Amino acid sequence: MDYFYHILVIALIYVIFASSLNLELGYAGLYNFGHVAFFAIGAYTSALLSLAGFSPAASMAIALLCSAASGALLAMPALRLSGDYFGIATLAFGELARLFALNERWLTKGPMGLPGIPRPLGIEAGISGIPVYFIFTVTITVAVLLILRKTTMSPFGRALKVVREDEFVARAFGKNVFSLKVRAVAMGSLFAGLAGALYAHFVTYISPYDFSLNETILVLLCVVLGGKGTLSGPVLGAFVIIFFQELLRFLPIPTDWGRFVSPIQGMIYGAVLVILMLKRPEGIIPEHRTLQC
Amino acid sequence: MSGYYLQLMTNGIIAGAVYALFAVGLTLVYGVFRFINFAHGELIAWGAYLTLAFSALIPFGAAIFPAVAVTVLIALAQERYVYAPLRKKAGITLLIASIGLSYFLRNGLRLLWGSDLKSFGFEAARGLVFFGITVSRTQIAMFLAALIFLGFVWGLHKFTMLGKGLRAAADSLELAEIVGIDMKKIGRAVWIISAVFAASGGILIAIDTNLEPMMGIANLLKAFAAVLLGGAGNVWGALLGGLFIGIAENLGVAFFSPGYKDAISFALIIAILLFKPTGIFAIMKGMR
């Protein structure tokens, strides 16, 4: 039963993580493949601060701001790039961030990682604290979704869509495209950092290996499979992917074959991405009706 | 002290020659199809691993040929089943599909051969020494092979109809089609060349170092940085770019931590995209 809570918490964290990417990718049309970097910044900032003695709650709050600020800062030069080159540049940035975490041992302890991250609000460490952490995470997730709902169903959200669909029209009608994009990335990075901080305090041990290309693919899959540009799409995607990912560990696989699980999962994820692009790029929950009569 | 740097330079040029192979393949594909094939890296890896597999059955020298052939088939299959159907869609759809394909192929590799380091099992032969610089036999082989392949492309580019077609296509796809150049044939030729280069380069690198599942994407990013340095679609630029990256990486270790060796490529990618997207070594027109 505890393990079920564990999977739920991870799924909720990914709901936030995927929804934050969806704001940039689904609403603003910004293919930020380095999004995992802000997940990592949130995780590491919160972990380091709380290990240094700050209360975990305060650490998480500061981590949010750090992620948002770094997101905005990085966005500004990168936004000059067109769609796919923005994707590649952000991907390169994500990898740079991982290398930084791996090499700057004085800060991040490098490949050894950071163990013993305390839980917020006095929640107990270890397995006993999981159910309470679950309630904590649910509350935060609901709050995030409400905020995102208000944001996307507003004139701001509509302006983002205009920017996504046609930048020329956006400019011709007074929308400051650059400012809108920076704000979208700042907000996306803020919630990615929140997800990262939640992750760090949940698993209580993080290392650079938690923030690699695999996580980039995972979160991209959540958004693209669930349905980009919708509120419920990333939620559905996150639950589907995370439950698939975690429940696979439960299958009674003979130990000899244990090493096949991860590559097969990887192949499935890759194949799903390709098939989605070929057959149903809008995802399970489509954003709008098709134009066909 | 300068002997040390000269050694690093030599290592860099040789490594760079192989990177140039990858970059030229990648940029040829871009020139004709106007997209960056993320799965190109996996052609590098599969070329090496397939050689490993075949060399269990036949001598190493012979194993190279079926390995490269199968890699070419993989490339052609990529084009036929994934990229061609998606050609009309937005560039980002192709990018995501190629990322997915690359992940699929990389994990296929892990499934078949596992994640630990593998090796072809050649002994490290004693190197030859020229003017105080040590070059291993493998390095000589790498350099010669790269020269031969690149020379082949140079000849192709300059003298054959195919080369003319490639240059026309790189300039303007629409015009090339209007003038009657058979884009299907050129497309297939480009995939074959890039796959052969990728597989061969992968085998060479695997001889020099070892095989591991991430070798594809690690080299892809270097190739990609080289392509950008030269201006996407520019074959000579890609060549020079590859050399530059090889030299930069090897000289760079003299100045900062080896853990950041890969970071050079990433940083270059970001820097070029931000400051000079048309490339630094672009000899002819830059990218669209």
Added chain:
Amino acid sequence: MLTIENVTKSFGGLTAVCGVSLQLGEIPITGLVGPNGSGKSTLFHMITGFYSVDKGRVFLEDREITNLKPHLISRMGLLRTFQHTRVLPFLSTLENLIAAAPLQRGESLVKLFLRPGAVRRDEKKNTEKAREVLETIRLQRLAEELAGRLSYGQQRLLELGRILMADPRVILLDEPTAGINPSLVRDLVQVIRGLTGGGIQVFLIEHNMPLVMELCDRVLVMDAGGLIFEGFPHEAVKDKAVIEAYLGKARDASKS
């Protein structure tokens, strides 16, 4: 109210616009004609900030707008359409209109969360205005339809509606009737005429000469990047330079 002083634009070795000066003054509808490639759309892009100006200056009323960012120029009341229709296909007709409204406080994140009442009022006001505009352009029954489903002509009308939403002072229309069937052209022309109420000026690029003669109070003719004629429409068709420009192009075309 739109003044252009000696503007020039080159691309590499090619000069697209060379030393063009004009003033829209008090004229309600001005036409801009000329053979293909004469630099008309380039001029529009330069006025509206989508292309940079190499030399020269542009003024809206008394304020210089040379090389300002397009969204700032638009906020000052200089609005435009493009050569091909650019409605947002996946938004409804009504949403396309509402999205075009200027100064929406709900577009600011801070105001969205701290002043929800003001945001709601703006939205209500803009929705009502959108419904009025829909009636002006006679697309009421298509309010909820996805804009991508509209016919080309209806989309062009929608684009005019968007401009109405945005409090225009000067409107630049790039080939508004190109490719539209004649029955809808009537509607379009009526809407364009209707735009000029309240001191609003229209500056339009057109190839349809009879339409220009009928609609425009004044005509400017461009050829090879320069302005070769300025005056009344009926005089333009008799002007030697104008005839030479069009005939010259026809002669070149028949030679090759």
